[in-house]
Amino acid sequence: MNVKDIGKGILAVTITVLVFHSIGLLPNSFWNILAALGVMAIYVKNYQDVEGFLIYTFFFLSILGLLGIFDATFNFHKEGFYVNNMKHISGSLTAKQCQDACEADRECKYAVMPLNTSERFPPKNDNCWQSYGLWQYKIGNAGSGYDVWLNKKYKEPIVINRTFAWPSWNAGRGSYWSGTVVQTTPSRWDSRLIRYEQFAPMYPYRMNFSAVMKDQGWGNPTWGIYIKLEGMNGETVYQTVLKAPRSVRRITRRSCGRYSCGRYWNWSFWNGGFWRTRYCTRCRYYTQSVAGPMIPVSVWIPNLPRKKVRAVRIWAQTRGAGHSLMGSKVSYSLTAHPV
Numbered sequence: 001m002n003v004k005d006i007g008k009g010i011l012a013v014t015i016t017v018l019v020f021h022s023i024g025l026l027p028n029s030f031w032n033i034l035a036a037l038g039v040m041a042i043y044v045k046n047y048q049d050v051e052g053f054l055i056y057t058f059f060f061l062s063i064l065g066l067l068g069i070f071d072a073t074f075n076f077h078k079e080g081f082y083v084n085n086m087k088h089i090s091g092s093l094t095a096k097q098c099q100d101a102c103e104a105d106r107e108c109k110y111a112v113m114p115l116n117t118s119e120r121f122p123p124k125n126d127n128c129w130q131s132y133g134l135w136q137y138k139i140g141n142a143g144s145g146y147d148v149w150l151n152k153k154y155k156e157p158i159v160i161n162r163t164f165a166w167p168s169w170n171a172g173r174g175s176y177w178s179g180t181v182v183q184t185t186p187s188r189w190d191s192r193l194i195r196y197e198q199f200a201p202m203y204p205y206r207m208n209f210s211a212v213m214k215d216q217g218w219g220n221p222t223w224g225i226y227i228k229l230e231g232m233n234g235e236t237v238y239q240t241v242l243k244a245p246r247s248v249r250r251i252t253r254r255s256c257g258r259y260s261c262g263r264y265w266n267w268s269f270w271n272g273g274f275w276r277t278r279y280c281t282r283c284r285y286y287t288q289s290v291a292g293p294m295i296p297v298s299v300w301i302p303n304l305p306r307k308k309v310r311a312v313r314i315w316a317q318t319r320g321a322g323h324s325l326m327g328s329k330v331s332y333s334l335t336a337h338p339v
Contacts, residue, residue: 018042042210062242082139082145083110086129088333095147098128102151106203106337109136112146134205155338157205163331164195164314179328182225182316186216186324192328194225194314200335201308204229204238210298217291222323227332230311231302236268237307246324247292256283294328308339 003014089101094120102111112129129146142228166181184190207229213220219244228239312334318324 021140034048052090061190081113081140081148083129083131083136083138083148084131085131086112087132089128089130091127092125094123094125095130095149096123099149099151101128102130102149103153105130105131106154109151110138111149111151115146117147130330148283157335157337158202160199160334160336161331162195162197162312162333163329165329165331180326181330183212183326184316184318184324186318186320186322188320188323189318191315191317194316198311201232201310201339203306203339204304204309205335205337207238207301207304208240208298208333209240209301210296210329210331211242211327212294212296212329213242213244213325214247214294215244215317216322216324217248219322221246222318222325224325225327225330226314228313229309229334230313232308232310233317234311238301238304240301242297242299245295247299248289249292249293250287251290252285253288254283254285272328276304294326296329309336 019037089098093101095113098113099111108130110131112131114126117124117126128309164181166179182192182194184192207227209227211225224241224243226239226241229237231237254301312328312332314332316325317328
């Protein structure tokens with residue numbers, strides 16, 4: 001065996017190794033099929049010329065291999081942009097490790113690394129950031145900022161808006177004639193269910209809870225209208241309450257001891273009508289406090305516990321002994337991440 005044959009053997013082994021290595025680096029199955037067809041075409045054309053076959057195949061697979069090396073991030077949809085909210089995760093992660101860390105976090109939409117990090121071969125450790133917050137978006141262009149990968153498993157947050165207002169007859173047994181959606185009695189402890197709703201499991205993020213109501217108008221403050229987020233087994237994940245506001249207005253009244261004060265019969269139709277108002281000198285005026293209109297109140301919870309919830313319960317509850325409330329509107333807005 002001469003040196004030429006040994007060289008051909010080494011070149012054949014090198015090409016075989018390069019075939020498997022190139023297939024592992026190519027972006028998708030299209031490039032794999034192209035590589036196999038290309039090798040077959042070169043073999044058919046140069047099956048009688050072994051040296052030509054080896055040389056052409058070597059250069060062909062080398063080009064495909066370099067394409068896979070320098071474009072190995074096709075599977076991760078790299079984009080060179082800025083991200084609005086980023087938090088630093090680590091200073092020594094590879095691009096693949098940074099992407100895996102983002103994929104494991106349900107609130108991470110983008111994995112971020114310094115620009116052109118993905119083009120390093122072999123991979124090196126560098127800084128890694130993750131996007132966070134309720135609304136995450138990217139800005140800029142592909143030639144500036146950072147290397148940004150989109151987490152395909154990320155799900156956009158959803159917003160649940162519910163409003164229960166008069167005359168919703170099914171909420172809280174309120175009085176239709178008084179314009180209330182919920183009303184409790186002052187003579188005893190009372191609890192009125194306004195709404196119980198189940199939905200697909202989700203992780204709550206923030207919530208706004210509001211109501212239009214008032215208390216009995218005297219005495220100590222009255223609590224109130226409650227909202228509770230229930231977990232997978234009915235346990236309480238979060239609960240808050242709105243205190244019924246005191247609504248009072250002042251009016252002026254008139255009092256007189258004469259029976260006929262305030263009106264008399266006018267025989268002259270052309271002088272203003274049959275009945276005309278007339279007050280005597282014995283009348284007195286005084287002010288009196290009466291119940292006022294219902295007042296809107298609300299509470300904002302920006303950070304809720306990151307636990308699974310599957311139901312919302314809303315109810316009004318008072319302890320009696322003169323305490324009562326009435327409300328014409330109850331609403332909530334819940335922002336959450338789907339499971």
